[in-house]
Amino acid sequence: xxxxxxxxxxxxxxxxxxxxxxxxxxxxxxxxxxxxxxxxxxxxxxxxxxxxxxxxxxxxxxxxxxxxxxxxxxxxxxxxxxxxxxxxxxxxxxxxxxxxxxxxxxxxxxxxxxxxxxxxxxxxxxxxxxxxxxxxxxxxxxxxxxxxxxxxxxxxxxxxxxxxxxxxxxxxxxxxxxxxxxxxxxxxxxxxxxxxxxxxxxxxxxxxxxxxxxxxxxxxxxxxxxxxxxxxxxxxxxxxxxxxxxxxxxxxxxxxxxxxxxxxxxxxxxxxxxxxxxxxxxxxxxxxxxxxxxxxxxxxxxxxxxxxxxxxxxxxxxxxxxxxxxxxxxxxxxxxxxxxxxxxxxxxxxxxxxxxxxxxxxxxxxxxxxxxxxxxxxxxxxxxxxxxxxxxxxxxxxxxxxxxxxxxxxxxxxxxxxxxxxxxxxxxxxxxxxxxxxxxxxxxxxxxxxxxxxxx
Ligand code: FCB
Numbered sequence: 475x476x477x478x479x480x481x482x483x484x485x486x487x488x489x490x491x492x493x494x495x496x497x498x499x500x501x502x503x504x505x506x507x508x509x510x511x512x513x514x515x516x517x518x519x520x521x522x523x524x525x526x527x528x529x530x531x532x533x534x535x536x537x538x539x540x541x542x543x544x545x546x547x548x549x550x551x552x553x554x555x556x557x558x559x560x561x562x563x564x565x566x567x568x569x570x571x572x573x574x575x576x577x578x579x580x581x582x583x584x585x586x587x588x589x590x591x592x593x594x595x596x597x598x599x600x601x602x603x604x605x606x607x608x609x610x611x612x613x614x615x616x617x618x619x620x621x622x623x624x625x626x627x628x629x630x631x632x633x634x635x636x637x638x639x640x641x642x643x644x645x646x647x648x649x650x651x652x653x654x655x656x657x658x659x660x661x662x663x664x665x666x667x668x669x670x671x672x673x674x675x676x677x678x679x680x681x682x683x684x685x686x687x688x689x690x691x692x693x694x695x696x697x698x699x700x701x702x703x704x705x706x707x708x709x710x711x712x713x714x715x716x717x718x719x720x721x722x723x724x725x726x727x728x729x730x731x732x733x734x735x736x737x738x739x740x741x742x743x744x745x746x747x748x749x750x751x752x753x754x755x756x757x758x759x760x761x762x763x764x765x766x767x768x769x770x771x772x773x774x775x776x777x778x779x780x781x782x783x784x785x786x787x788x789x790x791x792x793x794x795x796x797x798x799x800x801x802x803x804x805x806x807x808x809x810x811x812x813x814x815x816x817x818x819x820x821x822x823x824x825x826x827x828x829x830x831x832x833x834x835x836x837x838x839x840x841x842x843x844x845x846x847x848x849x850x851x852x853x854x855x856x857x858x859x860x861x862x863x864x865x866x867x868x869x870x871x872x873x874x875x876x877x878x879x880x881x882x883x884x885x886x887x888x889x890x891x892x893x894x895x896x897x898x899x900x901x902x903x904x905x906x907x908x909x910x911x912x913x914x915x916x917x918x919x920x921x922x923x924x925x926x927x928x929x930x
Contacts, residue, residue: 475869476929482585482880483925484546485539485902486838488592488636490522491889493552495529499567502558504594505604505645509652520895526887527910532575534912538903539886540582542918543925547584548837548882549575550592550636553617560596561613564620572621576628587837587882588625589633589690590618590675593641593652600653605642605664605671608753615674622682630685633770633837634675637692638668638728648789650893658792659749666745666753669731673762680765689732690770690837694777695820696721702778702802702814712781716797720779723793725825733829735763744793768879769829770837773864774809776817778802807860808842808898815863822871822878833877838884839864842891842898845915852904852915861917865930883921887912 490506510521528535539547553560555568572588579586591614599610618634635641644651647661655661676687696717700707709717722740730736736759745751782798791797802812822834841860845852861883872878888901896907902918905911924930 475866476927477869478872479928480879481928482546482835483928484544484548484585484587484880484882485542485886486548486882486884487528487886487889488550488589489552490525490592490594491885491891492526492528492887494522494524494527496523498529499555499571500558500565501552501568502554502560503597504552504554505597505600505652506594508597508600509654512654515654516893517895517897520890522890524907525890526905528887529571531910533578535887536575536578536582536584538912538914539579539584542902542914542922544584545925546587546631546880546882547579547886548587548589548633550589551621552594553591554594554596556621557596557617559598560610561599561616569621569624572625576625580628585631586629587631587633588621588629589636590614590621591634591641591671592636593645595653604646604653605667606646606660608667608670611667611671611674614671615678618675619678619682622679622684626679626682626684631688632679632684632686633688633690634672634679635668636690637772638665638672639692639724642668643790647792650790656789658787658789662745662748662792663753665727666758669728669762670758672732673764676764676766677761686767687765688768688770688835688837689728689766690772691725691728692772693725693821693825694773694775695817695824696724696777696779697802697817698780699778699800699803702776702804702812705816705820710781712783713779716779716781720777720791720794720797723791724777729769729825729829731759731762732766733763733769733832735759740793748792766832768833768835769825770835771822771825772838772884773818773821773836774839774841775811776802776814778812808844809894811841813841813860813863815860815867816870818864819867819871819874822868822876823874826871826876826878833879835879836868836881838882840884840900840902842900845899845904847904847906847913850913852913854915854917857902857915857917858920861921862930865924869930
């Protein structure tokens with residue numbers, strides 16, 4: 475099974491999950507510092523204070539990437555390193571870290587893919603309302619421009635936001651992520667302002683000469699329980715209607731405005747019933763609909779729903795009245811997430827049909843399992859099987875006509891898995907947090923061979 479010649483193979487990480495060094499070189503506080511230091515928010519009381527200490531070990535980590543023959547590395551930039559309070563003057567020492575990282579990557583012939591926002595909002599902006607405040611979108615565009623001004627001569631591939639659904643609905647809706655607010659109206663407002671920030675930033679990147687701009691979404695096919703193992707199953711009317719609504723809230727809420735310049739009626743309806751639509755101003759959709767080249771797709775598992783008459787909306791899903799979130803009949807990872815590889819091909823084919831003008835890239839895919847180090851090795855057969863199964867589906871989607879440019883595994887390293895802390899390991903490289911020793915797992919060696927032969 476051979477992939478297209480120019481198919482991009484790589485791995486992804488995010489700043490707060492790996493960097494540590496939270497008080498160094500003038501970095502300001504982020505909402506994840508505040509949130510993780512608040513007891514009860516993160517398993518084990520874990521924080522990103524040290525994480526993988528990547529801030530000090532980036533050279534070795536790039537060396538590891540080179541050994542694994544990665545062609546691309548997707549990382550994120552910590553806004554509070556660049557603007558400690560989220561606005562105003564630029565902190566040159568913060569920018570210098572990414573400057574050195576980019577040079578190191580280029581010297582190793584690894585293409586840098588920079589994500590501007592992977593959830594570590596400067597706390598100073600949260601104190602002014604965070605993403606519920608329209609002004610944050612404009613601050614984001616200024617920050618994006620400052621980063622592009624410095625790195626744009628060497629970084630051609632940019633992502634504005636990582637998973638705005640998660641940032642808005644887990645951050646401001648059910649409060650499972652920073653800043654931990656629980657308010658459906660705030661979540662819907664935040665989603666809109668994130669989109670506005672995306673559009674404004676994309677325009678600045680474009681006028682600065684960026685080669686490729688993408689928006690990264692967490693997307694899943696939304697299936698009824700019967701469809702999980704039988705793609706041909708035809709759901710009843712009520713089940714089909716709730717599946718369509720959840721697909722709209724999860725994926726179309728972001729991609730329709732960004733790619734088509736329109737909001738689905740279901741999103742406007744959810745907003746109308748939760749705080750109103752007054753935050754959506756005339757002209758906003760035009761600003762959000764800035765030309766982009768790629769949609770980045772982060773896929774882990776399908777979303778499984780059925781009709782549940784009389785149920786109230788889930789806190790993360792304003793507009794999900796009458797929806798029962800169901801479990802899939804499938805094996806699960808250590809996160810409890812169902813393993814449904816062909817969910818990925820179903821999703822990619824659908825996205826390529828719904829958004830034919832943009833290319834696609836799998837910007838995250840991977841799994842947490844209970845890894846054990848034995849004699850300096852990690853035999854993570856389950857992760858190899860997970861990745862192998864999903865890559866076969868990626869290939870299948872390409873055969874079916876999806877314009878798919880590459881695949882980035884989540885994650886290069888075990889890291890700070892948000893509310894789950896360090897107990898969930900997604901890396902293809904094992905990290906011993908006491909010694910910061912890195913050990914490539916069997917999956918890393920397997921992935922290196924996949925890359926070398928450009929196929930399975
Ligand atoms: C995604 C996040 C990423 C990582 C994976 C497991 O939602 O973008 O940071 O935590 O899930």
